[in-house]
Amino acid sequence: MSLDADAIVDRRRLKRQLIGWRLTAIVAFAALAYAGIATYTDLAPSNLAGDGDHVATMEIGGLILDDQDRLEALDDVAKSKSAKALIVRIDSPGGTAVGGETLYYALRNVASSKPVVALIRTIGTSGGYMTALAADRIYARETSLTGSIGVILQTAEMSGLLEKIGVKAETLASGPLKGQPSTTEPMTAEARDATQNLIDDTHQWFVKLVTDRRKLTADEVQLASDGRLFTGRQALEAKLIDELGGMADARRWLKTNHGVAGNLPMFDVDIKVSNKGLLSRLLSSSGKTLLSERLTLDGLLTLWQPAGLF
Structure with a gap:
């Protein structure tokens, strides 16, 4: 035993x-x-892209946020002597206004040294279309969705619900507009006007981008900037894009208009993800639904969002 x-x-x-x-x-x-x-991203991809002349490509998909890693990657493209052009593939409904703004100016910086082409695939609306505006040439498919030029800010007022469950919220603020709009009290007329002014100011900035980049008349920009969606065919008629087509058409245009050889290889832009950026990307990718992505947004949005989905 x-x-x-x-x-x-x-x-x-x-x-x-x-x-x-x-x-x-x-x-x-x-x-x-x-x-x-x-x-x-510090290894093979960047070394491979630096081996010789090439056409850089970048995917802009999902919600457009203020992504510092992507901005730094675009700055590298702008400085690269081997990248002869940049083709941006867009499949995005938009995102935050600041995210769209910073991406727009980063792409314009690239365009100051080499041609930039935008390809709108399934969807390139609101901030996604703002991204396309930074390009020297915009392509879309006949049935692509684009447009939705506008700004939105949404809030939920839940004071009635809180009252029903016995919760009374009290707010102390330094002024009548501090903390407005609020989820715990009805919006006052003064708060509504101040909030609408924020939206209108950002919308005017967006519309000016469209007017300047697409060379539209007052009547043309009025039609384009009321928030409506356009198919690729309608966008071509409204002068929001340059041509219907895809990658082959973009390469042909680059060769004809900028002498970028059609046989140059294409390499995806190397986005060097920081540890902090990597963690946030892993967390965000773990639940990529419309609702979970919606909850990450704050501030003014340049985003097309079908209301029935939320």
Whole structure:
């Protein structure tokens, strides 16, 4: 019996050690994987793109936020001597106004040294269309959705609901417009006017971009800037895009108008993700639904969002 008891004790000790080694291996593997992902963009892709002349490409998809990693990557493209052009593939309903603004100016910086082409695929609306405006040439498919030129700010007023469940919210503020609009009290006329002024001011800035970049008349820009959607065919008629087509058409235009050889290879822009940026991207990608992405937004939005989805 003593030998059996000793064997059982030894077996349990070995089992605990095995579990400990397994946990150590898992933690080590996770750390190595994280380090590998964090440094991946510092390795082969950037070296490959630097081996010779090429056409840079970048995907702008999903919600457009103020992405510092992407802005730095675009600055690298602007400075690159081997990148002879940039083709931006857009599939985005828009995002925050600041996100769209910073991306627009980063692309214009690239365009100051080399041609930039925008390809609107399934959707390029609101801030997505603002992105396209930065290009020297805009393409879309016949059934692409674009336009929705405008600004939106939404808030929920829940004082009635709170009252029903026995919650009374009180707010102390330094002025009548501080903390407005609020979810805990009805919006006053003064607060509504002040908020609308914010929206109108940003909308006027957006419309001026459209007017200047697309060379539209007053009547043409009035039609384009009321928030409506356009198909690619309608956008061509409204002068919001230059041509119906895709990648092959973009390459042909670059060759004809800028002498960019049609046989140059294309490389995706290397976005060097910081550790902080990587973590936020991993967290955001873990639940990519319209609702979860919606909850990450704050401030003024240049975004097309079908109201029935929220």
